[in-house]
Amino acid sequence: MRYHQAVHDVSMLFEDCDKPPTEDSFDNTVGGRLPDTVLRKALDLPDLQERDVVKHFINLSQMNFGVDNGLYPLGSCTMKYNPKICDEIASWSSVGDIHPLQDPSTIQGALRLMYELEGFLCEIGGVDAVTLQPAAGAHGEFTGIHLVKAYHDSKGEKRREVIVPDTAHGTNPASAAMVGYDVLELPSKDGCVDVEALRSAVSKDTAAFMLTNPNTLGIFEKDVKEIAGVLHDAGALLYYDGANLNAIMGKTSPGKMDFDIVHFNLHKTFATPHGGGGPGAGPVGVKKKLEELLPVPRIAFKDGIYSLDYDRPKSIGKVRAFFGNYAVLVRAYVYIRMQGGKGLVSVSENAVLNSNYVKERLKEDFELPFQDLRKHEFVLSGRPLKAKGVRTLDFAKRLLDYGFHAPTIYFPLIVDEAIMIEPTETESKVTLDAFVDACKAIIKEDPAILKTAPHNTARKRLDEAKAARDMIFSWREYEKKLGQRSNSA
Ligand SMILES: *Cc1c(COP(=O)(O)O)cnc(C)c1O
Numbered sequence: 415m416r417y418h419q420a421v422h423d424v425s426m427l428f429e430d431c432d433k434p435p436t437e438d439s440f441d442n443t444v445g446g447r448l449p450d451t452v453l454r455k456a457l458d459l460p461d462l463q464e465r466d467v468v469k470h471f472i473n474l475s476q477m478n479f480g481v482d483n484g485l486y487p488l489g490s491c492t493m494k495y496n497p498k499i500c501d502e503i504a505s506w507s508s509v510g511d512i513h514p515l516q517d518p519s520t521i522q523g524a525l526r527l528m529y530e531l532e533g534f535l536c537e538i539g540g541v542d543a544v545t546l547q548p549a550a551g552a553h554g555e556f557t558g559i560h561l562v563k564a565y566h567d568s569k570g571e572k573r574r575e576v577i578v579p580d581t582a583h584g585t586n587p588a589s590a591a592m593v594g595y596d597v598l599e600l601p602s603k604d605g606c607v608d609v610e611a612l613r614s615a616v617s618k619d620t621a622a623f624m625l626t627n628p629n630t631l632g633i634f635e636k637d638v639k640e641i642a643g644v645l646h647d648a649g650a651l652l653y654y655d656g657a658n659l660n661a662i663m664g665k666t667s668p669g670k671m672d673f674d675i676v677h678f679n680l681h682k683t684f685a686t687p688h689g690g691g692g693p694g695a696g697p698v699g700v701k702k703k704l705e706e707l708l709p710v711p712r713i714a715f716k717d718g719i720y721s722l723d724y725d726r727p728k729s730i731g732k733v734r735a736f737f738g739n740y741a742v743l744v745r746a747y748v749y750i751r752m753q754g755g756k757g758l759v760s761v762s763e764n765a766v767l768n769s770n771y772v773k774e775r776l777k778e779d780f781e782l783p784f785q786d787l788r789k790h791e792f793v794l795s796g797r798p799l800k801a802k803g804v805r806t807l808d809f810a811k812r813l814l815d816y817g818f819h820a821p822t823i824y825f826p827l828i829v830d831e832a833i834m835i836e837p838t839e840t841e842s843k844v845t846l847d848a849f850v851d852a853c854k855a856i857i858k859e860d861p862a863i864l865k866t867a868p869h870n871t872a873r874k875r876l877d878e879a880k881a882a883r884d885m886i887f888s889w890r891e892y893e894k895k896l897g898q899r900s901n902s903a
Contacts, residue, residue, distance in 0.1 A: 489825075496687050546737060549695060555585055561675055561708070612644055616645065632658075
């Protein structure tokens, strides 16, 4: 094992700065155009040289793990390598220096890009119309379930229930509940939707069924057409959680599978950077019967001119300021144009091939629940390790010592000691083999080493819950908390 993460003695930039911000460090050239009452004299930022800022962030990045420095098989998250050309084009001034309040006549290029991206997503998703506004997959679900509600409202129907399978991502029930629906969880059978159980669960109270296909076990729900029939016969809608779209591009589409509403995670399938809560994009596509309900404005194209259409009386309104996360949309557009239709097909083919390759090499060492072929990801059970007193968490932590990001663990909930591996299409056979070899080596190691791992990283075993329970988002907040603590001491 040759991996060792760098350890730097980094302090906060605010602490490194010996020169407080001064009035003349702030460029006041815009002052002529802004009234004095709204003009700040100085920004409360540390006054540092570029050199020190770059050093700070490079050092921090070396104490971290990302898609640029190794395999990141975090199942369900599609942490593929993001081509740099997408970032480069997103940094062009024609992208960054335009303002969403400019007159549409002055941003024709941007409107065209978004209009064409909507068209590409319609084709990939097999849907009739797409909105680009939602900022994430979960936000797409929230938007989509609002569309469900508006659809039933428009028919004068009050349906109270959204059904989700027990393999669903936690955002599915959360989104349905946020829109005000009761959530009914459907137990699976052999890792798939139990169609008979669904049939008895569906009623005139069912508003929608939310499904991921391939599901979170990486198994393709082959009964999907029958499932769609059950929902549609009852007057309900079928919602596609598009997080796993990387497995099926050009092979089939949610539209072909009879889904009514689809969200796309551009930051997963379409290679825009994600993680750490940064900007993403969760466009939503719909079949014709739901198009009039989509958020405003819609981008329209007529007589060679792009414009914004707000005159949509049935629209659910706005779900996001302006057009959504535009720079993310630009990256996804570049990625799709660069791949082309054939490229996207081979993305999915290679994602599925890589996943099955790793699965075949690892299934004897762990336990593979449900003996089916997998799509772009697969879920193992770490149950055999339990006999040695080793948990999936310990195994995942030890992988960090070998220079690999950990897989998703303990999800989906229906697999005991779940280890969810998504290698993605961007990894070479050499990398996949090195990962498999590391997994095989780890399970032969002394359990004591695993239980105290990681050892080769900048930080050791962290309190997993602290950051979520004791949230400190800024330096100012941190100082305030320190002050409170010393006052109360
Ligand atoms: C990632 C994911 C989501 C949520 O998407 P975000 O963009 O993270 O909000 C929903 N469902 C599944 C299956 C996912 O993997």
